[in-house]
Amino acid sequence: MAKKIIWSQDSIDDLEDIIQYINNRSGKEIAKSIYKRIIEKIENVLAFPGSGRKVPELDILSNSEIHEVIESPWRIIYRITENELCIISVIDGRRNVEEILYKKIIDGKMR
Secondary structure, three states, rough: OOEEEEEEEHHHHHHHHHHHHHHHOOOHHHHHHHHHHHHHHHHHHOOOOHHOOEOEEEEOOOOEEEEEEEEEOOOEEEOOOEEEEEEEEEEOOOOOOOHHHHHHHHOOOOO
């Protein structure tokens, strides 16, 4: 069972971009609230590793290692190993997720 959370640089950048955008649009308190919701969702995955689903857009690649949980509208994409929960990306689900994921794969950011 995973014992710690590891954030990829890409996922850190994603989360910072999301929170900065919300802060600029809606203010600090709402940005803080959304940040807390996303972190709590990730902590729940650590406690209940089977709670996520396979990322549907990656089914074509037969990649069963990469899963996601939704904190609407954001999709938190991760991989679980024996010791770690690795956050790969945090994507706004209203965007073209398939295109974003394939670009991340090509750029080597989905390891």
